[in-house]
Amino acid sequence: MTTVPEVGERQLTARQAQLLDQLEEVFLAEGFAGFTLEDLAVRLHCSKTTLYALADSKEQLAVRVVRHFFRRATAAVEARTATEDDPARRVTAYLEAVARALTPASRAFHRDLETFPPGRAVYEHNTAVAAQRVSALIADGVAAGRFREVHPGLVADTVTTLMLRIGRGDTARATGLDDAAAYRELAALLLHGISR
Template identity: 55%
Template sequence: MSTSEAVGAGDSHRRSAVHTRRAELLDRLCELFLAEGFAHFTLDDLAGRLRCSKSTLYTLASSKEQLSVRVVGHYFKRATANIERRVETATDVRLRMRAYLDAAAEELRPASRRFIDDMAANPATRATYEANAAAAADRVRSLIKEGLDRGVFREVDAALVGEMVGLTITAIQRGEIGERTGLSDAEAFAALSQFLVGGLSAPQGPGGETRHAHTTEET
């Protein structure tokens, strides 16, 4: 190996080590935010809780506001990746629908009410929050359309159901469902999963085959 190659390899190793340390720090911040919220923390508080220097935190973001946005974004990016890994293992669209919403419930379960409230109260993090809710609603709409195309979901207006699901997901993530029902966000997602999969599944014939419902009424 030449000297230049050795230097290049050393630089690559250092960049990889820095990336790993930052990812680990983001994960630790994420767990802290989920458990306790973030609005009340100062950078000094966070440095003390994580036992690192403020300069280390500044490698992630230049201010507390930007750090909050980055950590919230990291949480949703990590949650989305975990959810999609669960979805990929299911071959039937009904199972994918259930896997998606059940996994969403599981990812939300560690999120304290204070974390949810802090996200909603901060315009910068609320934008990330609402974008994630919109993406989740779009994902459910695509699963509904796939189920209709495959004939395993009963004939419904996919756009209308998708809109209803989107509004429900937004209401869950804003805390409105929890306030009205007493359910946690995770419990609300689990209930939505059961309602959707059970309500959309097409009726089956005596032999277990799917029967396509007709909307024309008999007279």
């Protein structure tokens, strides 16, 4: 049987990698709190033993799937960002790619993340990393003379705050924008605010 590497975790068989992708799809569409392992086994046409090979409990499985989602999303975002040479387009590409990556994540998924501390910790860690990345992209743009002199840390803190509000659903409740639209608006606001 072939194996598929999963960074920082044991090797996965092709079937396990497929199940992880299927779990991600289900969780993004419907959330994960309401499922039992039995529900998931029936849904994915596998045994609970097969799921236990991925994680020792439903909670650990949820964390693994959430990490899997963010790992894949990060790779897609970075691949899209790498296609841009211009600092302004790179910042926009990054935030728009984040918006695209989060588009499949339903309100149920975000709600379950918010009420599940280990999942929320994964989300907040990834948000902090994304904010640091935005800060670095802005610093590159300032150094290249494309952006006016700004304090990258302050801009990153502002971006982090909004990203966390978007993830918690606060922005959707306050504005009616879904997460992807909110990220697109953030990209436009940020770019117009720091461009020369």
